[in-house]
Amino acid sequence: MNASVVNIAAVSKSFGAQPxxxxxxxxIAAGKVVGLLGRNGAGKSTLLECALGLREVxxxxxxxFDDPATQLTDATRARIGYVPQKPDLxxxxxxxxxxxxxxxxxxxxNAAKVEGLLSRWGFDAAMRHKPIGIMSVxxxxxxxxxxxxxxxxxxLILDEPVxxxxxxxxxxxLRELIDDVIERDTTVIFSTHILSDLERVALxxxxxxxGKIALQSPLDELLESARRITGPGxxxxxxxxxxxxxxxxGGAGIVSILARPSVAEMAALRVGGAxxxxxPLSLEDLFVExxx
Amino acid sequence: xxxxxxxxxxxxxxxxxxxxWWAAWISAxxxxxxxxxxxxxxxxxxxxxxxxxxxxxxxxCIWWTMFIQSxxxxxxxxxAQLVPYLRGRLxxxxxxxxxxxxxxxxxxxxxxxxxxWxxxxxxLFMLIFALKQRFPQAGSIPxxxxxxxxxxxxxxxxxxxxxxxxxxPAVTAIxxxxxxxxxxxxxxxxYLGGGDRxxxxxxxxxxxxxxxxxxxxxxxxxxxxxxxxRLQRSAYTMSLKRVCADGATPAQMQMYALGPxxxxxxxxxxxxxxLLLAIPARMLLQLxxxxxxxxxxxxxxxVMIPLGCFVQNVGISIYRTSTEQGLMQLAPGAVPASLFxxxxxxxxxxxxxKLWLICAVSGVVLGRTFSGGEASWVYLLSLAGLMLPVSxxxxxxxxAMGAPYGSSATALIAGGMLILTIASRSMKMLxxxxxxxxxxxxxxxxxxxxxxxxxxxxxxxxxxxxxxxMA
Numbered sequence: 001m002n003a004s005v006v007n008i009a010a011v012s013k014s015f016g017a018q019p020x021x022x023x024x025x026x027x028i029a030a031g032k033v034v035g036l037l038g039r040n041g042a043g044k045s046t047l048l049e050c051a052l053g054l055r056e057v058x059x060x061x062x063x064x065f066d067d068p069a070t071q072l073t074d075a076t077r078a079r080i081g082y083v084p085q086k087p088d089l090x091x092x093x094x095x096x097x098x099x100x101x102x103x104x105x106x107x108x109x110n111a112a113k114v115e116g117l118l119s120r121w122g123f124d125a126a127m128r129h130k131p132i133g134i135m136s137v138x139x140x141x142x143x144x145x146x147x148x149x150x151x152x153x154x155x156l157i158l159d160e161p162v163x164x165x166x167x168x169x170x171x172x173x174l175r176e177l178i179d180d181v182i183e184r185d186t187t188v189i190f191s192t193h194i195l196s197d198l199e200r201v202a203l204x205x206x207x208x209x210x211g212k213i214a215l216q217s218p219l220d221e222l223l224e225s226a227r228r229i230t231g232p233g234x235x236x237x238x239x240x241x242x243x244x245x246x247x248x249x250g251g252a253g254i255v256s257i258l259a260r261p262s263v264a265e266m267a268a269l270r271v272g273g274a275x276x277x278x279x280p281l282s283l284e285d286l287f288v289e290x291x292x
Numbered sequence: 293x294x295x296x297x298x299x300x301x302x303x304x305x306x307x308x309x310x311x312x313w314w315a316a317w318i319s320a321x322x323x324x325x326x327x328x329x330x331x332x333x334x335x336x337x338x339x340x341x342x343x344x345x346x347x348x349x350x351x352x353c354i355w356w357t358m359f360i361q362s363x364x365x366x367x368x369x370x371x372a373q374l375v376p377y378l379r380g381r382l383x384x385x386x387x388x389x390x391x392x393x394x395x396x397x398x399x400x401x402x403x404x405x406x407x408x409w410x411x412x413x414x415x416l417f418m419l420i421f422a423l424k425q426r427f428p429q430a431g432s433i434p435x436x437x438x439x440x441x442x443x444x445x446x447x448x449x450x451x452x453x454x455x456x457x458x459x460x461p462a463v464t465a466i467x468x469x470x471x472x473x474x475x476x477x478x479x480x481x482x483y484l485g486g487g488d489r490x491x492x493x494x495x496x497x498x499x500x501x502x503x504x505x506x507x508x509x510x511x512x513x514x515x516x517x518x519x520x521x522r523l524q525r526s527a528y529t530m531s532l533k534r535v536c537a538d539g540a541t542p543a544q545m546q547m548y549a550l551g552p553x554x555x556x557x558x559x560x561x562x563x564x565x566x567l568l569l570a571i572p573a574r575m576l577l578q579l580x581x582x583x584x585x586x587x588x589x590x591x592x593x594x595v596m597i598p599l600g601c602f603v604q605n606v607g608i609s610i611y612r613t614s615t616e617q618g619l620m621q622l623a624p625g626a627v628p629a630s631l632f633x634x635x636x637x638x639x640x641x642x643x644x645x646k647l648w649l650i651c652a653v654s655g656v657v658l659g660r661t662f663s664g665g666e667a668s669w670v671y672l673l674s675l676a677g678l679m680l681p682v683s684x685x686x687x688x689x690x691x692a693m694g695a696p697y698g699s700s701a702t703a704l705i706a707g708g709m710l711i712l713t714i715a716s717r718s719m720k721m722l723x724x725x726x727x728x729x730x731x732x733x734x735x736x737x738x739x740x741x742x743x744x745x746x747x748x749x750x751x752x753x754x755x756x757x758x759x760x761x762m763a
Contacts, residue, residue: 053373056487070487074376088370092306092362104298105375131309 022211373486
């Protein structure tokens with residue numbers, strides 16, 4: 001089993017009287033690529049910020065590469081890349097000046113990768129000398145991603161990295177993520193609402209709901225095993241699944257169950273006969289159902 | 293070393309990007325001229341060193357203020373937490389720059405035989421400015437010290453006399469290490485290490501810098517200035533209510549659409565309130581001869597600052613409200629495009645000259661009152677007249693305007709005004725008193741010449757609004 005890169009244990013976080021995270025337990029092993037999903041305001045950004053030690057937690061512990069998140073060593077810092085939801089760049093600089101600044105701060109810097117990304121992502125000579133303050137949000141986001149990748153981090157945390165990118169920018173970013181970052185066995189955690197992107201990239205998916213990780217699973221397994229079972233309440237009330245995600249009564253005595261039935265449970269369902277409707281679920285269906 | 297060099301370079305980049313670089317050089321140059329005037333007037337050879345040291349010091353101080361603000365922003369919460377070694381480097385660079393500044397101060401003080409006082413004064417200024425970023429209340433320390441100097445009735449209790457009594461070497465030997473300890477304790481709180489507290493402060497800090505840059509305060513972020521801001525806005529609000537009820541020309545209405553910061557009434561409160569407060573204060577206080585000599589210059593300078601703010605904020609407001617301007621252009625009864633620049637220029641210049649009149653009257657009355665009648669009307673009016681050419685900055689090609697320079701323009705105007713008043717003080721010793729009549733007339737003539745030229749050019753330009761559509 002791979003060593004833990006991020007370990008979040010019983011973490012709670014409140015803003016005043018408003019609880020956002022409620023005893024989150026989450027462990028990310030080295031080399032994992034995890035997509036974090038949740039409704040708007042579910043606390044995804046807060047969770048990622050707590051994971052990085054950017055926010056103090058109200059309760060619980062967070063470690064990154066075995067360092068407490070609030071007391072990271074410089075060696076650990078050098079292993080982390082982060083793309084915030086809103087680009088946090090120095091507006092008075094040009095892209096080249098910004099990259100020179102961070103190059104000077106980091107002990108390891110992949111200049112060839114930076115040059116390659118700048119060239120491929122549309123940073124021509126004029127753009128490289130354009131003040132960041134007058135660049136579009138999408139351009140700033142691309143630069144923010146380049147900065148985060150430049151020191152070949154072992155852990156990359158991306159908070160809605162493609163939200164401001166156009167389809168071409170998104171495609172370029174995903175290609176980079178798949179071809180280079182994930183190939184290097186980098187641990188990646190990213191939040192997004194664009195589920196098609198997540199399906200292309202993520203190996204694991206985690207759903208945040210009511211301040212907890214409601215469901216985490218390898219994406220392929222989840223899509224293969226998750227089923228919506230709909231039928232009369234009288235038939236379904238007797239059924240219990242080992243991995244039941246949600247059970248919801250519908251109208252006219254109909255009940256809907258969201259579950260990941262085992263092979264044996266599936267066989268039992270088939271015996272149940274024609275009264276039951278069993279449907280596979282897409283990621284979007286899952287998102288709607290799990291975060292409902 | 294490259295990491296430290298990059299940290300230092302950021303304030304230079306920022307100064308270049310917002311125009312403060314030129315403001316710093318021009319201020320330093322003007323100060324060099326002023327020093328030359330002092331030197332020529334006094335004939336003291338030791339003052340020759342001032343010509344080099346003082347402008348350098350001004351430049352260093354401006355740069356220090358930019359550096360601190362830049363360094364605080366470099367230490368953004370995510371960087372403080374995630375960029376290796378950054379926070380420690382920022383702390384070390386800041387400490388080294390403070391020490392270098394203090395040594396410069398001792399060099400400057402040594403010119404007058406007081407290396408210790410020079411060292412302490414510069415070190416204290418730099419420390420207070422840095423403290424002010426984290427604890428804004430620290431910015432009032434110099435004001436409190438000046439007020440204490442004026443109000444404490446018994447000279448034997450004056451801090452300066454007390455310090456002098458202890459002796460320069462002893463005060464320096466105790467004071468400098470004390471400041472170093474305060475700095476060492478305080479620096480980590482200036483460069484916080486991430487977390488919620490850091491984020492909250494950084495947000496407030498960013499709003500404050502934005503307010504300084506744009507002249508626009510958010511009341512919720514600046515509780516200390518809230519009441520004053522409301523008072524200033526109330527003149528605009530009352531005026532808007534009146535024109536909405538009684539009617540106004542489309543051009544006048546267009547000016548209201550730019551917001552309170554572009555309206556001259558917003559800035560009239562400062563000189564008027566100063567006038568109201570200062571006269572009874574003068575009756576109660578007894579000024580030293582030294583303060584009496586400086587008061588007319590200082591007060592004239594203070595009351596003319598609103599003009600610089602007005603000119604700066606007109607540019608910022610026009611830049612920011614281009615969408616609203618488009619809506620106004622679509623409204624029935626909008627000023628036709630062919631007449632627009634004329635109407636706009638007339639409104640802007642009208643506002644400027646009304647405000648100038650209020651500031652000038654306030655400055656002259658205050659100057660006369662505080663100098664005990666020693667400063668002549670012509671002298672004070674001419675000082676106020678030095679601000680007249682600033683009006684030309686209002687006549688520009690708004691359709692193609694770039695991002696406004698923000699605080700650097702105000703800094704340049706305010707700094708230039710202050711330095712010119714100091715220079716004029718030295719010139720007063722050199723030249724015949726009628727020089728002020730000549731300066732006043734020259735200001736008026738120069739303004740008239742510039743305005744005629746600027747007016748013609750603006751009339752030939754494309755319609756100003758919506759602004760920056762051709763940039």
